[in-house]
Amino acid sequence: AQSVSQHNHHVILSEAASLxxxxxxxxxxxxxxxxxxxxxGQHLQLLLKYFSGDPLVKGxxxxxxxxxxxxxxxxxxxxxxxxSDTAEYFCAVNYNQGGKLIFGQGTELSVxx
Amino acid sequence: GAGVxxxxxxxxxxxxxxxxxxxxxxxxxxxxxxxxxxxGQGPEFLIYFQGTGAADDSGLPNDRFFAVRPEGSVSTLxxxxxxxxxxxxxxxxxxxxxxxxxxxxxxxxxxxxx
Numbered sequence: 001a002q003s004v005s006q007h008n009h010h011v012i013l014s015e016a017a018s019l020x021x022x023x024x025x026x027x028x029x030x031x032x033x034x035x036x037x038x039x040x041g042q043h044l045q046l047l048l049k050y051f052s053g054d055p056l057v058k059g060x061x062x063x064x065x066x067x068x069x070x071x072x073x074x075x076x077x078x079x080x081x082x083x084s085d086t087a088e089y090f091c092a093v094n095y096n097q098g099g100k101l102i103f104g105q106g107t108e109l110s111v112x113x
Numbered sequence: 114g115a116g117v118x119x120x121x122x123x124x125x126x127x128x129x130x131x132x133x134x135x136x137x138x139x140x141x142x143x144x145x146x147x148x149x150x151x152x153g154q155g156p157e158f159l160i161y162f163q164g165t166g167a168a169d170d171s172g173l174p175n176d177r178f179f180a181v182r183p184e185g186s187v188s189t190l191x192x193x194x195x196x197x198x199x200x201x202x203x204x205x206x207x208x209x210x211x212x213x214x215x216x217x218x219x220x221x222x223x224x225x226x227x
Contacts, residue, residue, distance in 0.1 A: 004155075034215075043116075044156070044204070044218040090155050099144055099168055101216060103155030 002028040004093050006104035013081050014112050021076040021107050023091030032094040033074040034101065035065055039087045047089070050074065061085070083113045115139075117219035119205050125225045126195055134190040134222045138207030144168075145188050146216060147180055148204040156204055162188060163210075195226045 007022035025031065035047040048059025055067040065076045074091060088108050092101040118137040126132050138145050144163055148156035158172040162182040170180075177195075182188040192199055202223050206216040 006155075036218075043220045044206075046215050046217075049215060092155075099161040099163065100146065100158040100172070101148075101156070102158070103148075105153070105155045 002026055002093070002095050002102050004091055004102050004104040006089075006091055006107050008107045009105070010108045010110070012110045012112065015083055016080050017111075019076070019078040019081045019085075019109070021089055021091075021109070023074045023076065023104055025072050025074070025091075025093045025102075027072060029096040032097075033065075033067060034092040034094070035059065035063070035074075035076050036090045036092060036103075037087050038090070044090065047076070081109075081111050083111045085109060086111045117205055117207050117217055119203075119219040119222050121222060122220060123223045123225075125227060128195060128197060128226055130195055132192050132195055132224065134192075134203050134224070136188045136190070136205030136207075136219060138186065138188070138205070139217055140186075141209070142207035142217075143185070143210055144208045144214075144216075145182060146206040146208075147188070147190050148206065150202045150204055150221070152201075159190070192224075195224075197226045200224055200226045 003026045005024045033050040036044045037047045038044050048057050050057045050067045058064045063078050088106050090106045091104040120135045146161040147159040150156045160170040160180050165185045177193045180190045202221040204221045206218045208214045208216045
């Protein structure tokens with residue numbers, strides 16, 4: 001079955017620390033990969049996406065993610081987090097150009113000032 | 114409007130009642146999606162439309178749930194005989210076309226069944 005797994009449920013970091021959030025997906029054909037962020041009280045917003053090409057993709061606010069096909073992974077990284085990065089982060093996968101997204105369970109990130 | 118609009122933002126209903134949740138997608142977006150998000154979980158796919166037709170309704174949990182998009186724009190998610198387990202945030206998203214494009218999400222409708 002198509003599924004997405006996020007390794008960390010809740011991550012707590014101090015400002016300026018580096019961030020890596022794990023995301024793995026099950027095999028199911030060709031994939032498009034996404035990271036969405038949900039700030040407190042706001043709607044889901046796209047951070048970055050991978051469709052094809054360079055497996056290292058850069059998104060907004062200094063975030064980046066690397067697609068490693070052999071590991072079925074699409075981990076999110078940021079070299080130095082800020083208090084304003086406090087939010088919930090969701091990895092999502094679209095299989096075979098289908099319409100729906102399969103989401104991971106989310107990782108809550110808390111950044112201490 | 115500039116984004117996906119969902120109404121109402123909050124809905125409290127009694128068990129057994131019927132509810133309708135509305136989604137107004139971004140103008141020009143042909144694909145529209147409904148998801149349900151329970152506390153502590155990621156969004157769970159319900160149904161998506163390409164134009165007026167439901168292209169994939171495999172996520173609808175049972176026949177109490179139904180959605181329409183009669184003119185290819187606004188969509189309504191309908192839940193009959195609501196149960197307490199239906200309590201969740203219902204999210205709508207739209208995209209230019211299906212697959213391979215970014216989906217834009219609305220704020221969601223928080224449904225509480227008491």
